[in-house]
Amino acid sequence: MxxxxxxxxxxxxxxxxxxxSCNAGSxxxxxxxxxxxxxxxxxxxVLTVDTHADTPLRMIQPGFDMAERHDPKETGSKVDYPRMKEGGLDAIFFAAFVAQDIRDDDGNTRAKALCLQMIDSIVSSTQKNADIVGLALNPDDAYAIEKEGKRAIYIGIENGYPIGSDISNVAEYYEKGVRYITLVHSSNNDLADSATDPDGTEHGGISEFGAEVVKEMNRLGIMVDVSHGNDSVFYDAIELSKAPIIASHSNARAVTKHDRNMTDEMLQLMAKNGGVVQLTMLADYLRTAPPNPERDSAVAALRASMKPVSEMTPEERTALRESFQALNEKYPAPPATVKHVADHIDHIVKVAGIDHVGIGCDFDGGGGIEGVFDASEVMNITIELVRRGYTEEQIEKIWGGNLIRVFKEVQAVASEIQAAG
Ligand SMILES: [Zn+2]
The missing domain is CATH 1.20.5 (Single alpha-helices involved in coiled-coils or other helix-helix interfaces)
Structure with a gap:
């Protein structure tokens, strides 16, 4: 209403x-x-599902209220419940993201504590705001919660690092509501190789322990997410997983050359696997900016000086945001727009088919472009798709139908595995 x-x-x-604005062409x-x-x-x-937001990084900040509308320019925040409603975004996966750090017992313990803190903050936020959102655990929950006029909140984990070396953690996270795990992030971990680790590959894809984790995820009904993994991680996941896989936030490499994007061969294999690639709103994965070495080295220097965002004080975060803004003003890059998003969708549909593409904006994790800057603007994706001739049935698949189908298959596979004992 x-x-x-x-x-x-x-x-x-x-x-x-x-x-x-126009005096002609009525x-x-x-x-x-x-x-x-x-x-x-x-x-x-249609049901609109965004499979990737790093909003829990903000939820654990004292005083951050998801029921309040935040100004994206002033605060840098891209998602809260009022803006989800404004944008007509029905469901979202909030990812508990833990940046990769030292891979020893101490590091693993700290990673798990932070991961649990984020998961708890998601759950308590849904409890505190039960009049406007609901915690979703199963595929059909999104439809039921949407029918009540509320937003559906799913939980994922970005980076398998908080699993540490203890396989029983996977079941513990499942019990807490986690329904996908991104195996790896921007550097290698004990599970898998990253697409962007400066040291290159370490396991040749998914490690032996990572394979065990995939098996456990299949048994429990957790979706295997290959975003951030290198190409071998993708091929290994296809081989290892008994259920279809997802890429919760990745684009097409033939359209924009980037190691985080997927080749046509991978897209075709994703279709054969029955999985889904969720398009992301990260400018560098959506369009190729002309070379700008000064900007690149300034960005690299700023990144190198950063401590993990989760360890920053609110003042440090504000300072970091301002540094990035100043850098963007000094070295402007051409904006990515909703047209680039639709170009990637067009390409994936051509290569993999309409049943294997979805949306995972990566808000609060670097996502946000001209026209789809935050959760309140996601309807602009639909407007561009309609402009390009996509039908309602196709848009329904892109915005959630495909992901829900995969999620259901993942659960069906888990039931079979559990029934077989
Ligand atoms: Zn990410």
Whole structure:
């Protein structure tokens, strides 16, 4: 109901804008208006699922209230419950993200404690805001919670580091509500090789322990996420996993050359596997910026001087954000837009088919582009898809249907494994 009201006010604003900004071409204006309206209606009807947000990094900050609307420019925050509602975003996976650190018992213990703290903050946030959101554990929960007019909150883990070397942790995380685990992050861990580790490969893909973890995830019904893994991790996961896999936030390498993106061969194999690639709103994975070595070295220097975001005080985070903003102003890069997003979707649909693509914005983890800057603007993806001729049935698959299908298959495989004892 409120959703509809919001759309009407949006349309009113749009009409007013068109009336003052254009004094000719009223026919094309009304065609545009009709298209936007049709897109917003589709966006409202389909289940919209975003499979990746690092918002728990903010949730563990004292005083950060998910029920409050935050100004994205002032605070850097990209997701809260009011903005999810504004954007018509029905469901989201909040990832408990632990940056890779020392791989010993002390490091593993600290990683697990931080991971549990984030998971607990997600759960308690859903309890505190039970009137507007609900904790989701199973595929159908998203539809049921959406029907109640609330947002569905799923839990994932980004980086298998908090599993440490103890396989029983996987079941503990499952019990807490975790439904996908990204095996590795930006450097190698005990489970798998990263696509971006400066030291290159260490295990040749997934390690022996990583293979055990995949097996345990299959048994429990946790989705195996290959985003951030190197190419061998993808091929190993396809081989090892008895259930379809996901890439919770990755794009197409043929469109934008980046090691975090997937080749056409991988996309085709993903289709054969029955899995899904969730498109992400990270500018560098969406478009190739012209070379800018000064900018690159300034970014590298800033990154090198950073301690893990999770260990920063609010003041340090603000200072970091301001440093990045200053750097962006000094060395501007061409923006990534929703057109780039749709180019990647078009390509994946061409190579892998309509059943193997979805959306994982990576808000609060670097995601956010012109036109889809935060959760309140995700409807612009749907508008661009309608503009390119995608049907409601296709958009329903992209926005959630495909991911939910994979999630259901992962659970079905787990039931079979458990039944076979
Ligand atoms: Zn990530």
């Amino acid at each position: 409120f959703h509809k009201l919001h759309h009407i006010s949006y349309l009113f604003f749009l009409c007013a804008f068109l009336m003052v 026919e094309s204006d009304s065609a545009e208006e009709e298209l936007v309206q049709r897109a917003l209606e589709i966006h409202d009807r």
